[in-house]
Amino acid sequence: MNPSLEAFSQRLGHSFRQRELLVLALTHRSYGADHNERLEFLGDAVLNLAVSDLLFDQYDDSPEGDLTRIRAHLVRQDMLHRIALSLGIPAMLRLSEGEARGGGAQRPSILADAMEAIIGAVYRDAGFDAAQALVRRLFSPLISETATQAWAKDAKTQLQEWLQARRHSVPEYRIETTRGRAHDQTFVVVCAVASHGVEARGEGRSRRAAEQEAARIALERLSAEHE
Secondary structure, three states: OOHHHHHHHHHHOOOOOOHHHHHHHOEOHHHOOOOOHHHHHHHHHHHHHHHHHHHHHHOOOOOHHHHHHHHHHHOOHHHHHHHHHHHOHHHOOEOOHHHHHOOHHHOHHHHHHHHHHHHHHHHHHHOHHHHHHHHHHHHHHHHHHHHHHHHOOOHHHHHHHHHHHOOOOOOEEEEEEEEOOOOOOEEEEEEEEHHHOEEEEEEEOOHHHHHHHHHHHHHHHHHHHOO
């Protein structure tokens, strides 16, 4: 294994027996026919199970609804993006020249997908226990802050209440674009607050997730303007 991949494996805390799996996990579809989308599909399922198991242990008195909300916050795109940045994944990605020039190595959706693919690669390389151990190392430090966020009102509700308290009209949401294949799409949604001339864009694996992200960004901007 070359030095950069070896150093990356050390940051992950997993030594790959099948080096090609790690290389594949770091390969974006723009790079060529062999890319990380199948590993991403697998990693998504492994991640959800591993996080569910972790939360089951951490919150043994919490009902299903609370656990579901916390899990949704933990596995959302911006959290995976944050972890990918902390691991230095942007420098490791294999992208086409055009995608690299266009800033693909910093795009949240690409980094989140690569993070899921890496989890899938660890699973294929060494089984569920190894993948679960990786997920626990990466996500355990984030649980406390995520739980607080998850039990709070969602971003769309917070934004609507913020506007209504000031007698402003509610925001409007529209899908700006979708990317990817039908079974694996990324939605880009615009949250428009006409009374303040604010338009915020959010991305997500579903329309609802993208709307929540757009609402969160809009609320941050509005709150900053009124400080």
